[in-house]
Structures are given as C-alpha cells and as structure tokens.
Amino acid sequence: MPILTNLLLLCDILSKENKIILFLLFIFIKMNVNPLIKGIVLDYDKFFEEELKTLKDEGLYRTFRSIDRVQNMFPKALESVDGNDREVEIWCSNDYLNMSQNPEVLDSCINVINKLGTGSGGTRNISGTSSYHVKLEHTLAELHNKEAALVFPSAYTANQATIATLCRNIEGIEIFSDRLNHASLIEGIRNSKAQYHIFEHNDMDHLSSLLEATDIDAPKLIICESIYSMEGIRSPLKEIVRLAKKYNAITYLDEVHSVGLYGNEGRGIAEELGLSDKIDIINGTLSKSFGQLGGYVAASANIIDYIRSFASGFIFTSSINPSIAAASIKSIELTKESEILRLRIRRNSKFIREGLKSIQVPFIDNDSHIIPILVKGPLECKQISKLLLDKFGIYIQPVFYPTVPKGDERLRVTITPKHSKQDIESFVKAVDEAWNILGFDRVEEQIIHNQI
Numbered sequence: 001m002p003i004l005t006n007l008l009l010l011c012d013i014l015s016k017e018n019k020i021i022l023f024l025l026f027i028f029i030k031m032n033v034n035p036l037i038k039g040i041v042l043d044y045d046k047f048f049e050e051e052l053k054t055l056k057d058e059g060l061y062r063t064f065r066s067i068d069r070v071q072n073m074f075p076k077a078l079e080s081v082d083g084n085d086r087e088v089e090i091w092c093s094n095d096y097l098n099m100s101q102n103p104e105v106l107d108s109c110i111n112v113i114n115k116l117g118t119g120s121g122g123t124r125n126i127s128g129t130s131s132y133h134v135k136l137e138h139t140l141a142e143l144h145n146k147e148a149a150l151v152f153p154s155a156y157t158a159n160q161a162t163i164a165t166l167c168r169n170i171e172g173i174e175i176f177s178d179r180l181n182h183a184s185l186i187e188g189i190r191n192s193k194a195q196y197h198i199f200e201h202n203d204m205d206h207l208s209s210l211l212e213a214t215d216i217d218a219p220k221l222i223i224c225e226s227i228y229s230m231e232g233i234r235s236p237l238k239e240i241v242r243l244a245k246k247y248n249a250i251t252y253l254d255e256v257h258s259v260g261l262y263g264n265e266g267r268g269i270a271e272e273l274g275l276s277d278k279i280d281i282i283n284g285t286l287s288k289s290f291g292q293l294g295g296y297v298a299a300s301a302n303i304i305d306y307i308r309s310f311a312s313g314f315i316f317t318s319s320i321n322p323s324i325a326a327a328s329i330k331s332i333e334l335t336k337e338s339e340i341l342r343l344r345i346r347r348n349s350k351f352i353r354e355g356l357k358s359i360q361v362p363f364i365d366n367d368s369h370i371i372p373i374l375v376k377g378p379l380e381c382k383q384i385s386k387l388l389l390d391k392f393g394i395y396i397q398p399v400f401y402p403t404v405p406k407g408d409e410r411l412r413v414t415i416t417p418k419h420s421k422q423d424i425e426s427f428v429k430a431v432d433e434a435w436n437i438l439g440f441d442r443v444e445e446q447i448i449h450n451q452i
Contacts, residue, residue: 059378060401067395074098075418079395088389091396091413091427096261096369097341098418099291099331109327120319124308128319136325139332140284140296143259143267145276148304151325153317155256155285155295156184161313162281162297163188163223163252169310170194173219176210178202178235180228182254183402189223201228204239211247220249226269227257230404230412232370237269241278250280260289261345261369265336286324290331294320344417345369348424352415355428360442361435371413372399373431374447375440381409384434392430 055061066080067088075093078085099105112132122128133151140149152158163185167173175189175196189196199207207222214220222244224235237253244251255268263272266289270276281303286294297307308314349369356363362374375381381398388394400409415424435442 059382065389065395069093069095069101071101074101075416075423077395079389086393088393088395089423089427091394091419092411093414093416094288095291096289096345096414096416097291097335097338098416099289099335102291102331102334104334105291105327105331108330109323112323112326116322118321118323120321122318123316124319125315130322130325132322132325132329133319136329137296139329141298143265143332143336144255144282144284144298145267145271146282146298147301149296149298150304150308150314151286151294151296151320152314153294153320155254155283155287156187157313157317158295158297159184159254159283160188160191161311162283162307163221164191164313165307165311166281166303167192167194167221170219173221174214175221175223176207176249177223178225178228180231181223181225182229182256185223185225185252185254202233202236204236204243207240208243211243211249214247216248218248220244220247221252222249223252223254225254225256226262227368227370229257229370230372230399230408230410231364232366232368232372233364234269234366234368237273237275241275245278251278252281252283253279254283256283256285256288256295257368257370259284260335261342266338266342286320286328286331289335290328292328292331293324294328341417345415348415348417348419348421351421351424352413352428355424356431357446359428359432359435360444361431361440362443363446365446365448369415371415373411373413375409375411376407378406378409380438380440381411384438384440385411387434387437388430392434394427394430 052061067090068078068080068085069090070078074095075090076087077090079088116130120128120130124133137149137151140151141147150158152161159182167175167189168191173194175192175194177185177189177196177198178201179198180201197210199210211220222240224237224240226237227234241251243249253270255270259268260266262269267276268282268284270279270282281297281299283297284295286292286296297304346369349367349371352371353363353365356371356373364372364374375384375398378398378400381400385396385398388396396411396413398409399412400406404410
C-alpha cells in the first residue's frame with residue numbers, strides 16, 4: 001500500500017500534534033531527506049530528475065529538432081538526423097521576411113565584422129557603444145516617430161527591464177495588463193512591485209471598469225500587444241488610447257509581431273491606425289521581420305534617457321555586436337521598401353485560411369500572418385507535430401503550457417512571402433492526412449476573433 005494511504009489511515013487515530021508530525025515525516029520522505037540528522041540534506045540531482053519526470057508525465061517536456069536554415073533554401077531547410085541531413089519545410093519561422101539571408105543584409109554584417117570583429121567589447125557604458133549602435137537607435141526612433149530609442153540584447157529584456165524600471169520608482173502607479181500579454185511583459189510587471197490589474201483579453205468594458213475604480217489622479221500604465229503572438233489577433237488599440245486619455249494613463253505597446261509587416265513602410269499597427277504619437281512607449285524586436293537579434297523601446301527622449309540611466313537590465317549586460325546593429329540598419333531600410341513582400345504575406349495568409357477551412361480543422365480565423373491550428377492536449381499536439389515532420393517533412397513546433405494556457409494547445413503557423421501557393425496546398429494536404437491518421441475531430445465552423 002502506498003505510503004500516503006497508510007499515513008491517511010493512521011491520521012484517524014492520532015492526536016492533532018501527532019498528525020502534524022506525521023505530515024512533516026511524509027514531506028521529508030517526498031524530499032528524500034533524513035529528518036534525524038542536523039539540517040535538511042536535499043538530494044539535488046534526485047530533485048531535478050523528479051521534476052523533469054513530472055514534466056514528461058504531463059506531456060509538457062520540450063524537445064528540440066536540429067534544423068539548419070541553409071542560405072537560399074528557405075522555406076526549405078536541412079534537419080540533422082543521426083548525422084545525416086534530410087530536407088524539410090519550415091512553417092513556424094519568426095524570420096517573417098527572410099531578411100536574415102538577404103544578400104545586402106549579409107554584406108552589411110560581414111563588412112562590419114571585417115572592420116570591427118565579432119564582439120561588442122562590453123556593456124554600452126563600458127566600450128560597448130559603437131557608431132552603429134547610435135545609428136540604429138536613431139533609425140528605430142524615426143521608424144516609430146519617436147524622439148529616441150534604446151537597443152537591448154532581446155525584446156524580452158527590453159520589456160522586462162523597461163516596465164520594471166518605469167514603475168518601480170513612480171509612487172502609487174497602477175498597471176493594467178491584458179490577460180494574454182507576453183511573459184516578458186508579465187515579468188516586468190511582477191519585478192516592478194507595483195500594484196497591477198489584469199483585464200480580460202481585449203475586453204474594453206472590463207478595462208474601463210478597472211480604470212474607473214482607480215483614483216483619477218493616480219499614475220497609471222496600460223500594457224498591451226498590437227498583435228498577440230499566439231492568437232494572431234489585434235488589440236482594440238483605438239479604444240485603449242481613448243481610455244488612457246480619459247483616465248490619465250500612459251500606454252505601453254508591444255509591436256514585436258507587427259513591426260515590419262503592417263503600416264506604411266512596415267512601421268507597425270500604431271502607425272497604420274494613426275496612433276504613433278498617442279502611444280507613449282513602443283517595444284519592438286530586431287529578430288522577427290528584421291531577421292537579426294535584439295530588442296528595443298522607442299519613446300520620448302526623457303523616458304528613454306531614464307531607462308538608459310536606471311534599468312539594470314540595460315546597464316549590466318553586454319551590447320549587441322556592431323555587426324548585428326549594422327545588419328539591422330540595412331534590414332530596416334530594405335523592409336521599408338518591401339511592400340510587395342507584405343502583400344504576399346497577406347495573400348498567402350488568405351490562401352492558407354481558405355485551405356484549412358476546406359478540410360474543417362479547427363483554427364483561429366483572423367486577418368494576420370499568424371494562424372493557430374488548435375490541437376487540444378500537449379501529447380496530441382506533440383503527436384501531430386512529430387507526424388507532420390517524420391512523414392511529410394513539415395516542421396512546425398507544438399505550442400503548449402506555459403506558452404499558452406492548458407487546454408489551448410496549438411500548432412502556430414507563421415506564413416512568409418517565400419511560401420508558394422503549391423507549398424500551401426501541400427501543407428494543407430499533409431495536415432488533412434495527419435488529422436485522419438490520428439483520428440482528430442473536425443469542425444464545421446472556425447473560432448473567429450473580431451478584428452478591431
């Protein structure tokens with residue numbers, strides 16, 4: 001009989017004090033420690049092993065496939081299997097415009113490597129600021145119609161450090177955050193130690209009621225994303241700006257999945273809606289549409305200088321390599337001129353949604369380049385991902401908790417201009433066959449989110 005069952009049976013005949021002792025003994029057993037020796041000795045390796053086993057048992061353990069995105073092959077790539085390469089097709093890349101392999105971008109990067117080397121030399125404060133970093137920040141500020149910008153090693157760091165720094169020192173500030181905001185935004189909120197409120201996803205009535213219940217004179221910050229990365233749906237940005245003005249709040253917008261793809265010259269959804277000057281702080285990334293590495297925030301000169309001066313996540317980390325900064329500058333220049341690529345993405349998104357509707361698999365119907373195919377259950381999600389890769393050569397990673405809530409597992413399709421109509425037709429056919437093989441349920445109508 002299991003230990004816990006025996007202990008529960010004994011509890012019926014023991015005093016309160018002895019029940020507590022028995023409970024503590026059970027905890028000691030679970031922790032694999034000896035309560036009779038001085039101090040508590042934890043078997044560290046055993047602890048990690050058991051935690052990983054739990055993760056595996058729940059179907060939440062993540063595995064990586066070795067994929068080499070060979071130059072001039074995209075969306076094709078090479079997967080390394082037992083030392084051998086085989087051709088696969090990528091359907092989950094964040095390199096939306098394939099700028100990482102653009103010849104002009106490569107030349108910009110290589111030229112600076114030959115000139116300055118591969119490293120930055122240190123933090124921005126200690127020899128890690130080059131002329132390319134300065135130019136990149138000017139370029140990003142101009143892109144978003146802001147006075148200044150600040151580059152970080154990643155968009156995650158930019159979000160976390162900026163929000164925590166802004167809110168930690170503003171006395172009495174209250175934060176209002178969309179329930180589906182990215183982990184980096186949530187981390188920044190938590191690290192700020194400020195009071196915060198979570199409003200239901202894109203629910204402006206809920207946000208309004210939360211704001212109304214707060215002192216009108218109290219400082220406030222509203223945080224949202226322009227396109228939510230796992231849903232592919234937009235935020236009601238015009239209404240958020242209206243509420244911010246009404247209730248004396250500043251706004252923080254994550255444009256990571258929209259910059260480069262939406263708005264005039266790819267300047268983002270804030271620009272598309274004519275709201276660039278109404279958004280106080282914009283976060284973006286260099287690693288998606290621009291195909292490089294790093295993140296940034298753009299805002300007023302005073303806000304940026306404040307973050308530069310006080311954010312430990314900026315001050316105490318090495319800067320991005322000058323070669324990456326140079327490549328980013330060139331990529332931004334090219335992206336501005338790439339309206340044809342943005343049109344192809346919209347066309348391809350339409351094609352794939354039509355295809356998925358025709359085979360009646362469940363997906364979130366939206367108007368973006370992100371198409372989530374819903375596969376409930378982490379094991380089922382990993383199962384179809386593996387089948388698509390092993391049988392059909394289609395590489396698309398399963399997405400499950402904690403990236404999305406439990407029960408909301410999915411395959412997150414990201415379409416690019418490089419996918420041909422034939423590629424899309426083959427993808428839809430493969431999904432259809434995989435669905436049949438695994439016996440998954442079909443749907444007559446898709447889950448549709450309103451586009452605002």
